[in-house]
Amino acid sequence: MPLINVIPGDKIPLAPMNVRLPAWRVPGWLLVFWWLARGLFRLTVLAVRYWWLTGPAALALWIRVELGGLALAGVALTVAAGCLGWWRWHPSSWLRFGWYPLLARVRALVIYRRRWASVMATCGLATAFAGDRYVPQLLRVRCDRYGDELTVRLLPGQIPDDWGQAAERLAYAFRLRTGQARSTNRPDRVVLRLVRRDPLAEVVGPLPVAEVPDFDGLALGVDEEGQPYRLRLSGSHVLIAGATGSGKGSVLWSLIRALAAGIRSGLVEVWAFDPKGGMELAAGVPLFARFAYDDPDSMAGVLEEAVKRMRVRAARLRGVTRQHVPTPQDPLLVLVVDELAALTAYITDRKVRDRIKEALGLLLSQGRAVGVHVVAALQDPRKDVLPFRDLFPTRIGLRLTEPEQVDMVLGDAARDRGALCDRIPESSPGVGFVVLDGVREPVRVRFAYLTDDDIRQLGHDYRHHSDTDTDQGVNP
Template sequence: MINVIPGEKIPTAPLNTRLPVWRIPGWLLAFVWLGRGTFRSVVLTARYWWITGPAAASWWIADQHGWPVLAGVVAGLVAGALSWWRLHPASWLRCGWYPLVGRCRRLWIYRRGWTSAMTACGLVGVHGGERWVPRLLGVRSNRWGDLVTVRLLPGQHPDDWAKAAPRLAYSFNLREARAHTTGRPDRVVLHFVRRDPLVGTVQPFPVPASPDLSHLQLGVREDGTAYRLRLTGSHVLIAGATNSGKGSVLWSLLRSLAGGIASGLVEVWAFDPKGGMELAAGAPLFARFAYDDPDSMAGVLEEAVKRMRLRAARLRGVARQHTPTVDDPLIVVVVDELAALTAYLTDRKVRDRIRESLGLLLSQGRAVGVHVIAALQDPRKDVLPFRDLFPTRIALRMTEPEQADMVLGDGARDRGAMCDLIPETSPGVGYVVLDGVREPVRVRFSYLDDGDVSDLAATYGRGAAL
């Protein structure tokens, strides 16, 4: 049986051994070389039709009608492309320019150094005494980078490519790279970044009149598209070092909910153990605001548990998922610096009350419309014992490499969540894990300054006239 490897064989030099000599007539050898060369020429012509086709057409026009006609045809095509670009730049970039850039980069950047890069990064397989390199299937380019699709060799796993992605980026002289899985198990997509869309500050987004709880726009993803948080049926954990941008995430979320707060569809219960330093500017947005006494915070959390249980009793046997209304709004519990309530309190009884209430809200609150949004600096298990009850986790800049795995799950850093390498000059940049995607996605959240927060509170605070 012949084993077929989905890759390209690397030629190796034969061993210096004495083999039997077969005398072949020169005419037969020439015929074999001619056939082999013809076959390869046909294959290359068909593979690179976007080069050979225009070249053949240009030669035919010049031969049949002369060089002036060829120059006129080229000028017409250029004028048509420029008109397309001016009249509808989005479709020109999507259907015209970026496909051409992708083909050129595949040929001159990736294809030319593919074998050496795969060998140097340890992605070459050995089968039957031969070395095989993974096959480069295609390159799709956009404004920010390249998406390179590769077929895996037998025995390879997407995690192998995720670990090798940083070395591949340096091999091709690019900024960075990450590996992503696709719908097919035998393929992986390498995202090479040429330009970073997350370098600049992201401005606040418009406030929707009625928030879509399954698509709350909070920031921009690494591919330049919008990042939308799914709050329905979820709790959110935000972890990051000091000045990493946790406030950007919280205020971006509150801004996306502001329309619902003003209309009464959403109630925000805010807790700020730092004396209100972070959340006090948005006090008009909150139905309950506790910031000073830990005992009073424990009481408010216990009141939230009571509301949750009453709602659960009312919905039991009627509905499996709560639907927010003005009379029965969605309750969002926002806790800034959660560790100050769960680990650093000296009063053990108050700390246990808070832990018990938070555990009940996290384990039973999603279906009845009670969601917890918590931020903290230290993601260790002894600081946050119920970390696994947060389905949605956001990891900002961290101080230690292993903290990314603590927040996003085991192996998150190997799959690209380099939280410890985020520069201090990029607050609000972090990694999130999207539904159905194993690999973390890099995101930058919008930034609201003090003026933006004050305007938000004045415009959309409870009782504000819209």
């Protein structure tokens, strides 16, 4: 039984075998007819495929023949004036429906389709079957201000991770900056994002404070599409990892700013822990219900107090509801820890260190449903430094010093999927990748930057009202 070609894709023809076949006498006129018919068919297919070129060309030729060159020049000037007026009157719609679709077709023809087969072969994404070679099909190209998105039909046996591992090679092959692959709703397709220029090159200023914080979508920064990035805090803990100067403070203060209205109204309580003597978080003391620093034993006591509150709340909600709903009488409790490794690994007193680890383990494993959330930042993501990092459903990787640290923070194969935290330059603090539990692809974000004056103003406008003083004698 003959083999049936069942692989979808564009076949790369191979040179035929050099075998001697019997000679057949074919009339010359029949060969000429066959060549003409085949050429006409190919021209028709190309004309239909590239109608956006052949259509205007045919129309221009008809106007030139029927009405003359002046008429053709008048039509061209009218079209150019209409496009210019559209751009000046409503530039966003012109870019979306006019310029970018045209640019996508031109780049697909000139850059991608022309070199597609050779790039797929050299990047290891082509395959062979029954003596023929196949490459994935390029289905669509979309362009925007910062890059191109290529929708590709996978070959049988390929998965999106294969494209994630090859994304950087593909970007360099097409002379672009970076690449990232992500899956779609259809299992036979993948979207390859190739960046022409960095959309997160500019510093993001403080974002507006919502009147009521949305715990399912706190605006913390801007994503690669220029849209506000919203982080889901309800039902989650957040781990932030990055080298010195990578912008961990931008993430922490962006999160606190997004919660500011809830802090003022009593809907949120922030307990802050700053083992570095209060240098990072002291500017926002008026925002904190509790502020612990410098003394490890005191910080251990505050964490144990949070565990007690968590257990009391769990006993009260048992059999009533499975998810805590914040109210001013029963607020959301957010524990913000700057440099978590100083509490879990660098404390010399073993008893205090064990108390802190036990309290953090209980809070991370039992606190989400009862409205107790941990937001922790650290520099060293090794397992012996943070043994319970798997209990953080939301992980943020800023600039890291080694490629191996990316998978330590964001999970296995995160770097292969495009989270190149070790490639983030020192000149881009606050840029990082966010990975959510259950979501394969990382999201690249630049978090908002708050100056010391912004933080002090935030504390003045949204200070927490409490009858009790904070730890270490600091009164908000």
